Amino acid sequence: MGDVPDLPYRQASPAGGAPARSVPTFPGCAGAGRGQPRHFAALDLGTNNCRLLIARPQGSGFAVVDAFSRIVRLGEGLAATGRLSDEAVERTIAALRVCADKLRRRNVLLARSVATEACRRAVNGADFIERAHAETGIRLDIISAEEEARLAVLGCHALLEPGDGPALVFDIGGGSTELVLIDTRHSPPRVVDWHSAPWGVVSLTEHAGGGQDAPARATSYARMRALVAESMAPFAGRLPADPVRPRLMGTSGTVTTLASVHLGLDRYDRAAVDGLIVPTEAMRDISLKLSDMAMADRARFPCIGTERADLVVAGCAILETIMDLWPAERLGIADRGIREGILRRLMGNVNP
Structure with missing residues (x-):
């Protein structure tokens, strides 16, 4: 398939602070026009599920404007082979394409996408990350178990x-x-x-x-x-x-x-x-x-x-x-x- 352009928003660094790299904005996307609400996005790719949340700041919290969740079973068979299977990768890439489409349609200013245990453990985890970026424009950051735990607490405490x-x-x-x-x-x-x-x-x-x-x-x-x-x-x-x-x-x-x-x-x-x-x-x-x-x-x-x-x-x-x-x-x-x-x-x- 042809090259997929970078998604039109800034993708946050592993530390969750300043973006790793600025990406040009396009009409109708992040930063296009004053007065438009600016949205933030978070994508969590786990061993079983792919979940996306797009929100805008509201008071001391935020209001959800779009969401997506699909069971992809990325880690299916991983325990036996040590690898992400071709079937699991295809299912997950398909889900990530849906997420990428949602991200393009929303006025997203800044986003962060993370992957957890399946990608940490799989010998081909890094290869999958590269393919996901090439085919969807989404850059997944494989986070540590400690950061995963801290983010979960921050989200629900x-x-x-x-x-x-x-x-x-x-x-x-x-x-x-x-x-x-x-x-x-x-x-x-x-x-x-x-x-x-x-x-x-x-x-x-x-x-x-x-x-x-x-x-x-x-x-x-x-x-x-x-x-x-x-x-x-x-x-x-x-x-x-x-x-x-x-x-x-x-x-x-x-x-x-x-x-x-x-x-x-x-x-x-x-x-x-x-x-x-x-x-x-x-x-x-x-x-x-x-x-x-x-x-x-x-x-x-x-x-x-x-x-x-x-x-x-x-x-x-x-x-x-x-x-x-x-x-x-x-x-x-x-x-x-x-x-x-x-x-x-x-x-x-x-x-x-």
């Missing part, structure tokens, strides 16, 4: 329940799970400790999932729980032994999906889920029930469906393990995270 004690924020991804212990007496919250576990819903499913009958499903789930517990043991050993009123918040497709099941939603409703507080025991009950179901039965839940039916059990195993190591009575649910953290940095609402 406003939903934490009030309190003075430490809070644990986690992000269950497709290829890894980030856990961050924060002190909310500071603004923005101060990161006290963090940990990246090498298990997400895709990697854990491929490594330990499976089982058609009930005994096999139980064995698989126990194996998942053991693997996750082992990977989180170093972090668990550093956590406060007896935290006062510990607070817990999750941001990921796993927690929003399970919250939807808890609410009995016929279709996903962000307004009902984002900011919801759920008893942790209720989430345990849902996790155990889902882990014991056949895949076809899990798929009948409207907010799980066939796209998530095979991966949700791994998410349940990770969530249960997190609730084991941080004994909070309630779990906060956030349908926000990395993209919102990027936008806040770009808009200068917090120091990068």
Whole structure:
């Protein structure tokens, strides 16, 4: 195919501050005409999902003007081969083309696009990044696990329940799970400790999932729980032994999906889920029930469906393990995270 021109906006540097390079603007695009609203964009390419958010500043936050989300399973098969498969790359490039089209149509002033665990781990991750730029104009920055964790906290901490004690924020991804212990007496919250576990819903499913009958499903789930517990043991050993009123918040497709099941939603409703507080025991009950179901039965839940039916059990195993190591009575649910953290940095609402 022919060369794809650079997208008509500035793409932020890895530090999230000044742009790495200025790109000329064109009529109808960023900077074209005074008085037009200027938009900012954040793209998060994970192991399982490709998500885009375009927003404009509003007060101390921002208003979303456009969004996109697609399950691409970029990391499918990565655990076995160490590579991003051709099929996964094609799916992801197709999604990135949709994102590029949205970026061209909006008055985007500054954008940042990041890639996480799948691209960090794959031997051909850098090649994929180059191809994505050549074919879509989007420059993906492969960020570290630590920055991924910090961005997630920055994007969702406003939903934490009030309190003075430490809070644990986690992000269950497709290829890894980030856990961050924060002190909310500071603004923005101060990161006290963090940990990246090498298990997400895709990697854990491929490594330990499976089982058609009930005994096999139980064995698989126990194996998942053991693997996750082992990977989180170093972090668990550093956590406060007896935290006062510990607070817990999750941001990921796993927690929003399970919250939807808890609410009995016929279709996903962000307004009902984002900011919801759920008893942790209720989430345990849902996790155990889902882990014991056949895949076809899990798929009948409207907010799980066939796209998530095979991966949700791994998410349940990770969530249960997190609730084991941080004994909070309630779990906060956030349908926000990395993209919102990027936008806040770009808009200068917090120091990068």
